Each structure stands twice: as structure tokens, then as C-alpha cells.
Amino acid sequence: MNSVSIIDRKKCFSCRSCVQVCPNNAIDMQENREGFFYPRLNESKCVDCGLCLKHCPSFEPYEQNDFEKSSCAVWVKDDRKLFESSSGALFSAVAEKVLENGGVVFGAAYNNDLFVEQICIENINELYKLKGSKYVESTTNSTYSEVLAYLKNEKKVLYSGTPCQIAGLKKFLDKDYENLFTMDLICHGVPSERLFHKYLEWQSEQLGGKIIYCGFRDKDVGGCSCNGKIKTKTKTKTVLSALDPYYSSFIRCETYRESCYSCPYSSLKRPGDITMGDFTEITEIIPEIDFSKGLSLCIIDTKKGQALFNLIKDSFNIIPLEFSQYISIKSNLQKPSERPDVRDFVYSGILELSAKKFFKRFKEASRFYFIRFYSRKILSKITPAFIKKFVKRIIRGKAK
Numbered sequence: 001m002n003s004v005s006i007i008d009r010k011k012c013f014s015c016r017s018c019v020q021v022c023p024n025n026a027i028d029m030q031e032n033r034e035g036f037f038y039p040r041l042n043e044s045k046c047v048d049c050g051l052c053l054k055h056c057p058s059f060e061p062y063e064q065n066d067f068e069k070s071s072c073a074v075w076v077k078d079d080r081k082l083f084e085s086s087s088g089a090l091f092s093a094v095a096e097k098v099l100e101n102g103g104v105v106f107g108a109a110y111n112n113d114l115f116v117e118q119i120c121i122e123n124i125n126e127l128y129k130l131k132g133s134k135y136v137e138s139t140t141n142s143t144y145s146e147v148l149a150y151l152k153n154e155k156k157v158l159y160s161g162t163p164c165q166i167a168g169l170k171k172f173l174d175k176d177y178e179n180l181f182t183m184d185l186i187c188h189g190v191p192s193e194r195l196f197h198k199y200l201e202w203q204s205e206q207l208g209g210k211i212i213y214c215g216f217r218d219k220d221v222g223g224c225s226c227n228g229k230i231k232t233k234t235k236t237k238t239v240l241s242a243l244d245p246y247y248s249s250f251i252r253c254e255t256y257r258e259s260c261y262s263c264p265y266s267s268l269k270r271p272g273d274i275t276m277g278d279f280t281e282i283t284e285i286i287p288e289i290d291f292s293k294g295l296s297l298c299i300i301d302t303k304k305g306q307a308l309f310n311l312i313k314d315s316f317n318i319i320p321l322e323f324s325q326y327i328s329i330k331s332n333l334q335k336p337s338e339r340p341d342v343r344d345f346v347y348s349g350i351l352e353l354s355a356k357k358f359f360k361r362f363k364e365a366s367r368f369y370f371i372r373f374y375s376r377k378i379l380s381k382i383t384p385a386f387i388k389k390f391v392k393r394i395i396r397g398k399a400k
């Protein structure tokens with residue numbers, strides 16, 4: 001067998017390079033019970049030519065030419081733009097530059113039914129669709145073929161997404177194009193769209209209306225930390241990650257696609273030209289820094305990435321950084337997220353249980369957890385600092 005049917009399902013990223021490269025339309029994508037998509041081979045159409053395997057980023061990981069990378073912490077000087085992005089607005093600054101120069105930009109956007117898909121925009125007015133982190137798997141659809149068509153027409157193209165999506169694109173194209181620019185995310189994993197929609201159903205039942213907006217990183221409800229908002233036509237609800245079953249299980253790495261737990265792109269070997277990430281951890285390096293409005297970690301991975309960054313750097317505040325300063329605190333630049341035992345349990349019952357019953361199994365959905373969370377917060381606020389120090393010292397002593 002020379003086709004992607006030999007790929008270990010636990011290592012497939014759902015990038016759809018195989019689907020788009022097959023000359024005989026012998027592959028389509030099929031959803032499993034958890035809601036993740038995998039290729040399905042139609043043997044009667046397959047001629048075993050091996051093309052899909054050759055273009056699969058899981059069969060052989062994509063590797064870039066060597067380049068002396070550099071990195072920095074960045075945040076855009078324009079506060080309005082900073083507010084609209086998850087971190088330091090690195091993505092939107094690069095995207096704006098490409099669009100201003102007549103190019104097109106691909107990235108993850110919600111469609112009208114709140115499914116997340118990679119889409120193409122040609123106009124700055126549409127950039128808002130791609131801004132912000134959506135913590136769910138984004139479907140690539142046929143975007144790799146669309147990119148190829150633009151490249152052949154000599155359009156500048158910026159493609160942004162998870163590292164496996166960028167690797168899939170590069171394997172699909174199979175050669176470098178001067179007019180292609182890519183940005184990958186530091187990525188710890190993605191939940192399935194079925195889980196996300198089960199969550200929207202649960203929220204919708206609580207709010208009594210169809211959910212029309214779900215933001216994971218709304219800076220008006222918590223600076224650049226992980227908090228968001230859910231909206232129906234008439235109501236808006238603040239979502240604190242610590243009290244939300246979907247959000248907290250995402251942060252605890254319990255809900256990811258199987259390939260995320262062995263991700264070959266959780267390293268400094270990046271498939272993109274520029275890598276972007278959150279960087280709240282910067283206080284461990286520079287304690288006095290104020291990052292409350294958001295800040296990005298930016299890694300320049302290639303010469304092209306450097307050229308692109310040079311075009312936007314004047315609009316940013318920049319702090320140059322050595323890799324040795326942060327590599328130990330950005331774990332997904334060193335290794336994939338660990339698969340917790342509870343991962344098997346989390347998706348069980350997703351098809352059978354009602355949204356209410358399904359999320360009742362998460363501790364964050366219980367009243368008791370809610371009360372305990374706020375009691376602890378209040379207690380921490382009213383307890384004098386010297387008592388807190390004393391208690392901490394006792395706990396540390398016991399731990400030794």
C-alpha cells in the first residue's frame with residue numbers, strides 16, 4: 001500500500017493535503033465519534049500512485065532549511081489594535097502589510113454557524129474575522145488548492161494557522177514560492193468541533209437563546225488572560241476559564257486531537273516563516289513589565305520571515321530575547337502536551353448524553369465548585385499578607 005491508509009490515525013493532523021493532492025478524488029474525510037476528521041480511502045478509485053503519502057506531513061515531517069533564528073517579545077504601539085487581538089497583535093500587523101501590498105490572507109474564522117474554518121480574505125475590512133484565538137480545530141477545506149492558484153497567479157499569499165496546517169500546506173505545494181509567507185502558532189492542541197458545538201448547545205440552554213458569538217480572549221473581561229464572552233441576541237455572559245468546563249479542560253490538555261499528544265511541531269523546528277505565541281510568562285524573565293494589554297512572543301524562522309518582520313517592526317514595542325531565556329517556560333516549544341488519563345473519559349458519551357448531562361460530569365459545572373472558587377478568592381483578599389506568607393511557609397515546609 002502506497003496511500004495514506006497506512007498512516008497511524010493517532011498521527012494524522014486532518015490537514016487534508018492528501019485529499020487535495022489525489023488526482024482520482026479517492027480520499028474524503030470522515031468524522032469519528034469524538035468529532036475529529038480522518039481520511040477515508042475509496043479503494044475502487046485508488047491506483048496506489050503514492051502521491052498522497054508523499055505529500056503527507058505526518059508520513060514525513062516538513063523540515064525547513066537551516067536559518068539562524070531570532071526572537072523577541074512584541075506588542076503593537078496602537079492600543080486599539082492591541083485590544084482586538086489575543087496577544088500582541090503580531091498576526092494582524094503582518095496581515096495588514098500583505099493586504100496593503102495587494103496580497104491575500106488565509107486564517108481561521110467562524111462561519112455563520114460558529115464552525116471554525118480556514119478562509120481567505122482580500123480586504124482589510126474582513127481582517128476582524130481572522131483576529132483572535134478560536135480554541136477548536138479549524139477545518140482547512142480546500143484552502144491549499146486555493147493558495148496554489150493564487151501563487152501561480154503571482155499574488156502574495158499569507159497563510160496563518162497551527163504548525164501542522166502550515167506543514168500540510170508546504171508538503172502539498174512541494175516547493176518554495178517566493179510569494180508565499182506563513183505564520184504558525186505555538187500550539188498546545190485542539191479540541192474537536194463536535195465537543196465545541198456540544199458546549200455551545202449547553203451554553204445556549206443556560207442563556208435561553210442561540211449563541212451568536214464565542215470569544216476566548218476578550219481583553220475587556222480580563223486583560224490578556226484566558227477569559228472570554230458568549231453572546232445570544234439579547235444576552236452577554238462573561239466566561240472565566242477557571243469556571244468553565246470547556247475552557248478549563250482545554251487548558252488542562254484533556255480534550256485534544258490524538259495527534260497533538262505526539263506533535264512533531266512542538267519544538268523550535270518550525271514550519272512557518274514567523275512563529276507567534278502568547279507570552280504572559282514574560283514576568284518570569286522581566287518581573288517589572290506590564291503585559292496587561294497583551295504581548296506576543298515572536299520567533300523569526302526564515303529569511304522571508306525576517307524581511308516581513310522588517311516591514312512592520314516600527315509599529316511595535318520590541319524586547320529582543322535569547323532562546324535560552326524562555327525555552328524552559330514555553331513547554332510546547334520543547335515537547336508535545338502530555339495526554340492525561342482523563343482524555344479517554346472526556347469524550348465518552350458525547351453522542352449519547354444531552355449537553356446538560358454531558359457537561360454535568362465536569363467539576364467546573366457544579367455549584368459547589370463555583371462557591372468554593374469565590375470563597376477562596378474572597379478569603380485571599382481579606383487575609384492579611386503576613387498570614388498568607390506564614391501559611392505558605394508552613395505548606396512549603398511540609399512539602400520538603
Ligand SMILES: Cc1cc2nc3c(=O)[nH]c(=O)nc-3n(C[C@H](O)[C@H](O)[C@H](O)COP(=O)(O)OP(=O)(O)OC[C@H]3O[C@@H](n4cnc5c(N)ncnc54)[C@H](O)[C@@H]3O)c2cc1C
Nearest residue numbers: 085086087088089090091107108131132134160188277278
Ligand atoms: C488552538 C490554539 C492553541 C494555542 N496554544 C498556544 C500555546 O500553547 N502557547 C502560546 O504561546 N500560544 C498559543 N496560541 C497562540 C495565541 O493564542 C495567539 O493566537 C497568538 O499569540 C497570536 O496572537 P496575535 O495577537 O498575534 O493575533 P490574533 O489576532 O489573536 O490572531 C489570530 C491568529 O490565530 C489564528 N487562529 C486562531 N484560531 C485558530 C485555530 N483554531 N486554528 C488555526 N489558527 C487559528 C488565526 O488564523 C490568526 O492567524 C494558541 C492558539 C490557538 C488558536
Ligand code: SF4
Nearest residue numbers: 022046047049050052
Ligand atoms: S495512492 Fe494515489 S490514487 Fe490512491 S489515494 Fe493516494 S493519491 Fe489517490
Ligand code: SF4
Nearest residue numbers: 012013015016018056
Ligand atoms: S496528516 Fe494530512 S495528509 Fe496526512 S493523512 Fe492526515 S489529513 Fe492526510
Ligand code: SF4
Nearest residue numbers: 163164187189260263
Ligand atoms: S498540537 Fe500539533 S498536531 Fe495538534 S493542532 Fe497543534 S500543531 Fe497540530
